[in-house]
Amino acid sequence: MTKSGSSRLWRKSAAVVLVILYCANGPRAAGVSAVYRRTTPMVVDVSSPENVRLEVKVEGKPTAVTLMLASSGIEVLMRDDGNLADKVAGDGVYTVIVAVRDILHNFTPDDVYRNFIGYVRPYVGKERVGQWNVFFDILTDDVPPVQIRRVAHDIQCTKHLVNIVFPQFFEDFLRSAVCGRFYEEFDDDYDFINLIYEVSYFQNRFHANIRNDVTGIGMTVFDGSASYGSDGRLMGITVFPIPGFFDGAGPSYQHELGHQWINWLIVPPLDYAIPHWPLSDLASGIMGWAMGLGGQGLHFNFDLVPDDGDYLLVPDYKAKDFTDLALYLIGLIGRDEVGEHFVFDDQDQSPSAGILHGPVTTVRIDDIISQAGPRVPDYTISQKVFNVATIIISKERFVSADTMRLYDYFSARAAGREIVPYSSGFAKGMAKPFYLSTRRMGQLDVRIKGPEKICDFVQDSHIDLRDVLFMADRWLDRCRTPDWCDGADIDHSRTVDSQDFASCAEYYGF
Numbered sequence: 001m002t003k004s005g006s007s008r009l010w011r012k013s014a015a016v017v018l019v020i021l022y023c024a025n026g027p028r029a030a031g032v033s034a035v036y037r038r039t040t041p042m043v044v045d046v047s048s049p050e051n052v053r054l055e056v057k058v059e060g061k062p063t064a065v066t067l068m069l070a071s072s073g074i075e076v077l078m079r080d081d082g083n084l085a086d087k088v089a090g091d092g093v094y095t096v097i098v099a100v101r102d103i104l105h106n107f108t109p110d111d112v113y114r115n116f117i118g119y120v121r122p123y124v125g126k127e128r129v130g131q132w133n134v135f136f137d138i139l140t141d142d143v144p145p146v147q148i149r150r151v152a153h154d155i156q157c158t159k160h161l162v163n164i165v166f167p168q169f170f171e172d173f174l175r176s177a178v179c180g181r182f183y184e185e186f187d188d189d190y191d192f193i194n195l196i197y198e199v200s201y202f203q204n205r206f207h208a209n210i211r212n213d214v215t216g217i218g219m220t221v222f223d224g225s226a227s228y229g230s231d232g233r234l235m236g237i238t239v240f241p242i243p244g245f246f247d248g249a250g251p252s253y254q255h256e257l258g259h260q261w262i263n264w265l266i267v268p269p270l271d272y273a274i275p276h277w278p279l280s281d282l283a284s285g286i287m288g289w290a291m292g293l294g295g296q297g298l299h300f301n302f303d304l305v306p307d308d309g310d311y312l313l314v315p316d317y318k319a320k321d322f323t324d325l326a327l328y329l330i331g332l333i334g335r336d337e338v339g340e341h342f343v344f345d346d347q348d349q350s351p352s353a354g355i356l357h358g359p360v361t362t363v364r365i366d367d368i369i370s371q372a373g374p375r376v377p378d379y380t381i382s383q384k385v386f387n388v389a390t391i392i393i394s395k396e397r398f399v400s401a402d403t404m405r406l407y408d409y410f411s412a413r414a415a416g417r418e419i420v421p422y423s424s425g426f427a428k429g430m431a432k433p434f435y436l437s438t439r440r441m442g443q444l445d446v447r448i449k450g451p452e453k454i455c456d457f458v459q460d461s462h463i464d465l466r467d468v469l470f471m472a473d474r475w476l477d478r479c480r481t482p483d484w485c486d487g488a489d490i491d492h493s494r495t496v497d498s499q500d501f502a503s504c505a506e507y508y509g510f
């Protein structure tokens with residue numbers, strides 16, 4: 001496909017879920033809108049909690065901006081006068097300090113490390129002209145500790161997370177530039193990259209298709225990986241402008257990943273709401289549905305019960321899966337395993353009525369294949385394990401150790417094999433990570449590859465007993481530049497000690 005053709009598809013794929021929660025009264029009422037939000041520190045550690053500076057950049061001319069605290073119901077004024085916590089007067093960045101008791105109020109395990117703090121409310125005179133939800137990230141002892149490794153002056157990483165300091169990104173939002181910097185330090189080992197913003201922008205998350213070599217799914221074959229610094233491996237990028245919505249186990253993460261293959265079928269009536277499904281029995285799957293072409297992806301938490309030509313909607317909040325048709329398009333099952341589906345002829349009706357009216361049009365896999373062609377490669381030889389790198393982009397300096405720890409955890413959850421609690425804004429429930437939502441046929445490997453190589457002393461591509469013995473042979477030796485005890489003094493502390501051992505222990509069996 002031509003470059004322009006693929007970028008047209010990228011724009012189409014800029015689709016999203018649930019962000020409507022962030023702008024209950026509309027994001028631009030009275031010309032006032034929120035641009036970004038920043039919390040310092042970004043993650044609050046419950047074992048040593050501290051007050052948080054909350055900054056919200058507001059565009060327009062509000063006469064006041066408040067934070068309505070969920071803990072007390074009190075509205076506190078946010079300042080833009082350069083006094084107290086506010087850094088610069090009149091720059092549209094409104095600031096308030098949020099106290100620990102307000103941050104931890106009603107915080108429970110089913111919040112999954114994200115607590116609702118309250119609403120930011122802009123006013124013009126006495127009229128409230130917007131409302132934006134605020135959740136804070138909270139770290140507890142239940143989150144596994146991580147080893148943080150300095151890769152370069154502007155890059156640090158853990159086992160499942162990379163942090164790149166890239167101030168320019170928050171000026172031009174050039175994803176390719178950040179990825180290019182990533183590939184200067186890491187090998188071309190990844191099928192997907194997640195980009196998380198440190199500063200939370202009030203924008204929809206989306207998946208950008210970078211490369212496609214699959215036919216029969218409605219998307220043209222093209223390869224734009226070179227402009228991101230990958231030599232033909234990178235397939236797609238998912239962008240999370242709101243870090244608080246990033247969770248590898250959650251359905252939204254998988255929804256965006258799913259856009260790599262779904263839904264690009266130019267096969268009526270499935271083409272009504274590309275890249276989502278139309279109102280249909282497919283809507284309850286992870287890919288959701290939309291009200292028309294390019295529309296925002298919406299959840300459909302219902303079972304459809306036939307009722308004399310119509311369908312009654314019975315609420316169903318069970319953990320979501322990919323539908324059989326989605327699994328076929330991803331390349332995980334064969335055509336014979338895809339059942340019949342149906343699409344409502346009237347796409348202008350709303351599920352909120354509790355009933356959807358027929359008639360419906362039946363869609364069979366044979367109809368799809370006759371128009372789009374068979375999926376090539378088919379499920380017998382298709383790729384089923386995908387490597388994912390997750391990068392958090394920070395604006396001025398490295399994110400904190402607490403932030404690395406919490407986001408490493410949320411990144412690692414994508415490779416989980418158990419159903420887990422999750423939260424996303426006000427939505428809470430159970431979530432199946434990719435392995436389970438794909439009927440144990442797909443896998444995500446979210447490990448950051450490369451840093452472990454410094455622990456592969458015997459260079460056999462495995463971190464195992466031979467490497468431990470190599471380190472033991474040099475235990476407590478005096479080390480100096482340039483070889484640092486044949487590399488065993490990893491932190492260049494001039495001796496091989498428990499710090500070096502700990503650095504490699506997490507990669508044992510890698």
Ligand SMILES: [Zn+2]
Pocket residue numbers: 015016017255256259275276296297
């Ligand atoms: Zn979507």
